[in-house]
Amino acid sequence: MSKKKRTAIEPTREENYAEWYQQVIKAADLAENSDVRGCMVIKPWGYAIWENIQKALDQMFRDTGHRNAYFPIFIPKSFFEKEAEHVEGFAKECAVVTHSRLEDDGHGGLKAAGELTEPLIVRPTSETIIGSSFARWVNSYRDLPLLINQWANIVRWEMRTRLFLRTTEFLWQEGHTVHESKEDAMLETLKMLDVYADFAAQYLAIPVIKGEKTEGEKFPGAVNTYCIEAMMQDKKALQSGTSHFLGQNFAKASEIKFQGRDGEMQYAWTTSWGVSTRLIGALIMAHSDDNGLVLPPKIAPSHIALIPIYRNEDEKAEVLAYCKKVESLFHKERFEDMRLYTELDDRDLTGSERNWYWIKKGIPLRMEIGPRDIASESVMVARRDKEPRDKQSVPISELKAYALQNLKEMQEVYYQRALEFRQANTIKIDDKDEFYRYYTPKSQDQPEIHGGFALAHWCGDTACEEQIKTDLKVTIRCIPFDTKEEEGKCISCAKPSRQRVIFAKSY
C-alpha cells in the first residue's frame, strides 16, 4: 500500500486540474464568485497581485512614452455600428443600457423607466469611444504619435465563466495609439508585444511565445493581431496578451484624419493592445502546486511571513519582541524595484497552522522564530519552492542578505521551471497520425492532462485550421516569430507549407 502524501490542496493537479484551480483560489483567498452571475469579487490578496501587475506595467508604458487617460464606460450604440467586423465580433456579448431611472411598479418593487433615445453599450473594449476623442485631438502630423493608455473595467457577456480566466466583468489595461504612417503603427504594435513578453518573463516568471494570430483568431476589426501565448501546467495554452495593428479601419470608422507633411488630409493608422486580470489566472496555473499558490517574488503582495513559535505567555512576549526586531530589518527594504513586505503572524494558532496558511497563500519566504532561534541569534527560513519541511537556520547577521538573495533565486527558479516544462511538452510533428495521437487523451476520465504544444506545418488555409479544430479541439495558437522558413507539408491537407505554427488546446 502506497501512502498518499497529504497535500494542502485537494484534489491534486493530476487528479482533477480544473477543480484544483478553483481550490487554489479559495485556499489562497484570492477571489470568490459574487452574487452577480459571472462576476467575481477580487479579495485583498488577489487584488494586491493585480496592483503589482499594474505598477510594473504602468512604469513600462510610461517608459515607452505612453500617458494614462480615462474614457467613458458607456458607448453610444451608433459608435459601435461604424466598424462592421467589430460589430460582428462583439455584438453577441454586449450589455446594453436602455433606461435611465427606476419607478415604483405599484407592487412594492421597481421598474425601469425613462427609456433612452439611444441605447448605451457597456464597453467590451474602447476603440470606438476613444476613436471619437482621437478624431478631435488629431489634426496635424505634428499631433502624432498619440500614445494613450487606460486602466479600466470592461464587460463581455460570456456564456461560461471561470475566475480570472473569463468573467463577465474584468479589469484590464487598453493602450490606444495613433500614428502618421503604417510603418510607425506596426512598430508600435510590435514594441508593445515585446513589453508584454518582457513583463511576463521578468515579473510573472512566465516564458511566452510571441507570434501572430491567424485570420480566424484575430481581433474583430484588426488588420493583424499579435499575441503572447503561455503554457499552463495542464499543457494547455493561455493567451496572455494581445497587440493589434488596426490599419486605417478604426481611423476611417471614427474619422481620425490629419493634414500630413504634404498638406493632404489623410486617415491615421492606429493600434490597440491589452492585458487583463487573466494574467492572475496565468500566474496561478503556471506556478502553483498541490500545496497551493506559488508566487514569483517580484509580483507577490508580500514576501516574508514571520511565524513566532512559543509555549507560554512568557515565551510569547520574548519571541514577539525578537520577531519585531527581525521584522525591522526589512522595514521599507526594496526587492528589485518593488517594496518588500513582511507579515508578522502572531495569531493564536499552532505554529504549523500558521505555517500552512502562508504556504497556501504562496508567500515566498517563511521564517519560523522560536526560543531556540533567540538563543542562537538565528531564524529558521523556508522557501516556497522547496518542500514544506525544508528549512535552513540563518544567523540574524546574515538574514537580510540571505533573504534578498533567495528571493532573487526563486524568481529565477520559477522561470526556469516553467520554461523547462514548456520545452519538455513541445514537439515537432510532421506525421498526421502522430499529430492525432498526440492530441487524443490517454485517459478519458481526465482528458485535460495530455498533449502539449505541437510545432507543425500549416498551408495557410482556414479550412485546414477548422478541420483540426473540429477533430481534436486543437487550434493554431500563433504563427511564432522565431521560426525559420522551411519547406514542409501541411499537417492536415499535405499541401506545401513554408513554416511551422504552434498548435495547442487552449483556454
Added chain:
RNA sequence: CGGGAUGUAGCGCAGUCCGGUAAGCGCGCUCGGUUCGGGACCGAGAAGUCGGAGGUUCAAAUCCUCUCAUCCCGACCA
C-alpha cells in the same frame, strides 16, 4: 445558449430511491484547560426557513412543476 451533474450550518458531506422524533456527521467557530519547531488534544457550547417559489398530502429535505445558482463538457471569447 445546448448536454450532464450538484445545491442540507462558514467549508466538506450523509440522509432523498422506499414521505412519518434524522436535522445528523467531520472540519471550522465560541468558551475553559492542556498544548505549540510536521496541519494539536480534552471538555462544554453556538450555529441550518434542507437554493427559491408553487403544488400533492393528515404529514415534504424526501414526490411533482417551475425557477435560480454553481461545476463539468460543447459552441463563443482576453
